[in-house]
Every structure is written in C-alpha cells, then in structure tokens.
Amino acid sequence: MSVTDKLIQGRTGSWEIVMGLEIHAQVASKAKLFSGAAVGFGAGPNEQVSLVDAGFPGMLPTLNKHCVEQAVRTGLGLNAQINKRSQFDRKNYFYPDLPTGYQISQLYFPIVGEGVVEVEAEDGSFFNVGIERLHLEQDAGKLIHDLSPTESYVDLNRAGTALMEIVSRPDIRSPEEAVAYVKKIRTILIYLGTCDGDMEKGNLRADVNVSVCREGGYARFKETGDFSHLGTRCEIKNVNSFRFISQAINYEARRQIEILEDGGKVDQETRLYDPTAGETRSMRSKEEAMDYRYFPDPDLLPLELEQAWIDGIKADLPELPDAKRRRLMADYGLSQYDAVVLISEQAKADYFEAAAKGRDAKLVSNWVTNEVSARLAADGRDFSDNPLPAAHVAELVELIETNVISSKIAKEVFDHVWNGEGSPSEVVEKHGLKQVTDTGAIEKAIDDIIAANPDKAAAVAEKPQALGWFVGQVMKATGGKANPAAVNDILKAKLGL
Numbered sequence: 001m002s003v004t005d006k007l008i009q010g011r012t013g014s015w016e017i018v019m020g021l022e023i024h025a026q027v028a029s030k031a032k033l034f035s036g037a038a039v040g041f042g043a044g045p046n047e048q049v050s051l052v053d054a055g056f057p058g059m060l061p062t063l064n065k066h067c068v069e070q071a072v073r074t075g076l077g078l079n080a081q082i083n084k085r086s087q088f089d090r091k092n093y094f095y096p097d098l099p100t101g102y103q104i105s106q107l108y109f110p111i112v113g114e115g116v117v118e119v120e121a122e123d124g125s126f127f128n129v130g131i132e133r134l135h136l137e138q139d140a141g142k143l144i145h146d147l148s149p150t151e152s153y154v155d156l157n158r159a160g161t162a163l164m165e166i167v168s169r170p171d172i173r174s175p176e177e178a179v180a181y182v183k184k185i186r187t188i189l190i191y192l193g194t195c196d197g198d199m200e201k202g203n204l205r206a207d208v209n210v211s212v213c214r215e216g217g218y219a220r221f222k223e224t225g226d227f228s229h230l231g232t233r234c235e236i237k238n239v240n241s242f243r244f245i246s247q248a249i250n251y252e253a254r255r256q257i258e259i260l261e262d263g264g265k266v267d268q269e270t271r272l273y274d275p276t277a278g279e280t281r282s283m284r285s286k287e288e289a290m291d292y293r294y295f296p297d298p299d300l301l302p303l304e305l306e307q308a309w310i311d312g313i314k315a316d317l318p319e320l321p322d323a324k325r326r327r328l329m330a331d332y333g334l335s336q337y338d339a340v341v342l343i344s345e346q347a348k349a350d351y352f353e354a355a356a357k358g359r360d361a362k363l364v365s366n367w368v369t370n371e372v373s374a375r376l377a378a379d380g381r382d383f384s385d386n387p388l389p390a391a392h393v394a395e396l397v398e399l400i401e402t403n404v405i406s407s408k409i410a411k412e413v414f415d416h417v418w419n420g421e422g423s424p425s426e427v428v429e430k431h432g433l434k435q436v437t438d439t440g441a442i443e444k445a446i447d448d449i450i451a452a453n454p455d456k457a458a459a460v461a462e463k464p465q466a467l468g469w470f471v472g473q474v475m476k477a478t479g480g481k482a483n484p485a486a487v488n489d490i491l492k493a494k495l496g497l
Helices: 065-077 175-192 217-224 242-261 307-315 321-332 336-343 346-356 361-378 390-401 407-418 424-431 439-452 454-459 464-477 484-494
Strands: 007-010 013-026 089-092 102-105 115-120 126-138 142-144 153-155 162-168 204-214 234-239 269-274 279-285
Touching: 007 242, 013 175, 013 217, 013 242, 065 126, 065 162, 065 175, 065 307, 102 126, 115 175, 175 204, 175 242, 175 321, 175 346, 204 217, 204 242, 234 242, 234 279, 242 269, 242 279, 321 336, 321 346, 336 346, 336 361, 346 361, 346 390, 361 390, 361 407, 390 407, 390 424, 407 424, 439 454, 439 464, 439 484, 454 464, 464 484
Parallel strands: 234 269
Antiparallel strands: 007 013, 013 162, 013 204, 089 102, 115 126, 126 162, 142 153, 204 234, 269 279
C-alpha cells in the first residue's frame, strides 16, 4: 500500500491517519492471575470469586506461574525481548467492579519489551508493526445495568482474570492495516495456545489510539522521533470485532479532520464506539500515568526469571504462522496467497497437510479453502470441529487426478460425502458417477449430436469458439460423466479443427 493510498482527502487538503493499538488478550489459564479461583465462561454471577478477587482485608495475591509462562511464550512468539526482571504496580482508580480500588498491572518494568510482527496486507504485501511492550495485568469485574431500573449489579467472575496487554508502536496507517494486525496477533496467540482469541466472549479486544496529521507528518515523525509531528490521539476502548475496529477508525479519523478543518482542537480523551449509531462518543478525558498514582505493589516481589527457564519455553514453541507459511510455499509449491489463507487457522493448515500427502497440493488447497470452508461456515463450525476426515478430501482429489471422476462430478460427490453417505469411492460406486472414458461411447454421443445439428457443425470451421456448444451438449448427453479432454479431442477431429 502506497502513501497515497493511506491519505484521506479533506476540504482543505490531505490528511494521514496514525494508529497504535493496545490488544487485551485473556491468558489461557484455568485460574486467575493472583488467586486460585476458576476462570471460565458461562458460570453464574459471582460463582468464580475468591476472597482475594473480592478485595477482602488481609488477603494477599499469589502470582500464577502458568500465567507468567504464557506471557513469556507470547513474547517469544512476537519476536520480542523477554525481561528477566519485571515488577507489578498498583494502578489506583475507583470503580464499583474493582473491589480493591486498584488494578495490579505493570507500568515501569513489563515482562516483555520491544518486538516486531510481520503482517500481511490485503494486497499480498507485508508491513511491520513494532511491539512496544507486553505486560501482565488483572481484569476488572462487570457491571450489569439492565436488571433493575434503579440499581446496578456487580459480577466479579472476571475480576482478577489474567490479561496480556500487547502495546504496538504507532506504525499502523489505515483501518485495513489495523484489522490485518489484530488478525495476525490473534492467529499467533491461538497457535501459541496462550489465548483462545474469542472476541465474542471478550477474550480478545482492542483499544485503538487514533490521530490524524497533515500529509508528510508521519514521515517527519519517523525521521525525528518527535511526536509533535503527529496529531492529538484519542483512544477508542474495548472494540471487540474486526468490523467494528474498521468502522470506529473511519468515523474517528473523519471526526478529528472535521474539527481541525473547522479551526478547532482535538481533545485527548477516551471514547467508546457505538456500533448501532456507527459513531464514537466521549467517555472521559484521557488520564496520564500520574493520574493513576502508580507505585510498586508492596505485596508482590519483583519477578525474576532464569534464562534457562526462558530457553526451555522457547524450545517448546510450536511452528508459528510465518514459518508455516514459508514452509507450505517451499514444500508444497503453493502461492503466497494460498499459504496465507491456509495458515489463518492452525486447524485449517493441519487439515490441509493431512490431506495433501502424495496428492496435488494446489488441488487439495482449493478444496480445503473453498468447498470445505464454505460448508463449515454454513454450519457455523470451524476446522477444529470439522466432521469431514481429511482422508476423504485426499481420496476425492485422487479420484480427480486418476480421471475416475471429473472436477464437475467431484462437486456432486462432495455433496453426498458431506451428507454422510460414505467415502468418495463408495459414493461414486453407489451413484454410478464414474467418468466415461470409453471413446466409443463418447464418439457415438458426438455423432448423434453432429447429425442432429449439421448447420452448427458446418459453422464451427469459421467460428471455432462454437466448439464449446458441442462440448456442453456432449456433457449433457452423458450426464456430465464424459472425460472432458476426450470430448474435446474427438470433437476437434470430427469437426476438422
């Protein structure tokens, strides 16, 4: 994507969008960050709350080692610096769903430092997004306002749940890039097993910091590191879908441009996106670190990690999306586009590899990313819940490769297989769908059609593209089971082409 593609035209000239994202990912863990209370979706209100989570006096936090391991694992997956010494701080603010009156987080010494993520853009190009930090923190509870006209209810099931906050550099330049970046982070986390990425349940959500500047401002910022070249940023909190991220950015950028072009000043603030109205609304003025009165948590010692322990986690990392993309292209001869589509889901890539052994990889890829993906989507399933064995796709492709069935008939076979009628070979036998390769039978069908249409046959010499009509008639006469290559060869010979 060129610089020109990233410009927004206003009444008074061109503007650039500059964004940094803070992704909040719930750590995949059975217990909370500082207590043994269970973590899970669907429990009744306040059924997963310990005395620590409820902020009872004298209750002391105990750090969950598994959550620390998951944060380190994520940092390694983001090609980021793992800080062997980190520290937990208290972020002080009052809200009814925060029983202690503070959140335990990391400000000054996060567990993960700088890294970089390579992201695929929609046009197939790549861009890098710098990671500034990843820190661990505990989630707050939840307020429920619609159970009573006069009271709000507090559910503390989420209170104390471990979150990883992944903070990017202001390297994102368009709504499309923002969506691609969040998708890439989500994919990496799922591959690593450190977050399930379920945005509907709020297990992954993004705060989007949006600012606008005049054309050329971002280039000057990159040259100098001086943030004054960028506009005042506004933070859009807790956006939990790709579509809403794109919509919120588009609206907010336009809102800021209109203010500036009218001679106004953008106030630094926190805003919420209302998807029903399609607009962002002011939530509160943007706080700075000093407003939260951060200080080291006196109940938690600094966290010190041994290099050998970090190395052990690194050695246990799975193959990550970028490495898998490169390997699928090298081992199976796939295009970059096909490889990117396959690695978007770990289960999809695994399914493809299971089906592609010894088969035409491109053909297998087409079936996996088109027919199989479409059927799963229609049934509201994903590849981790795929009822169709990969061996059935492999067998279907083998039947096409060996000319037992045509590509057209293969779709009919697939329908029967998907509906549980057996393997592709069993379906072909049961429904008599074998491709007609008997040239004698094909010749008879062709002779009959030519005899019935002498004028069309005579016209083919002057208009060779009319051959397609004859091919269609032969396929129709044979129920779509004639070998297309044989049909073409015999027709050309009979019609003198």
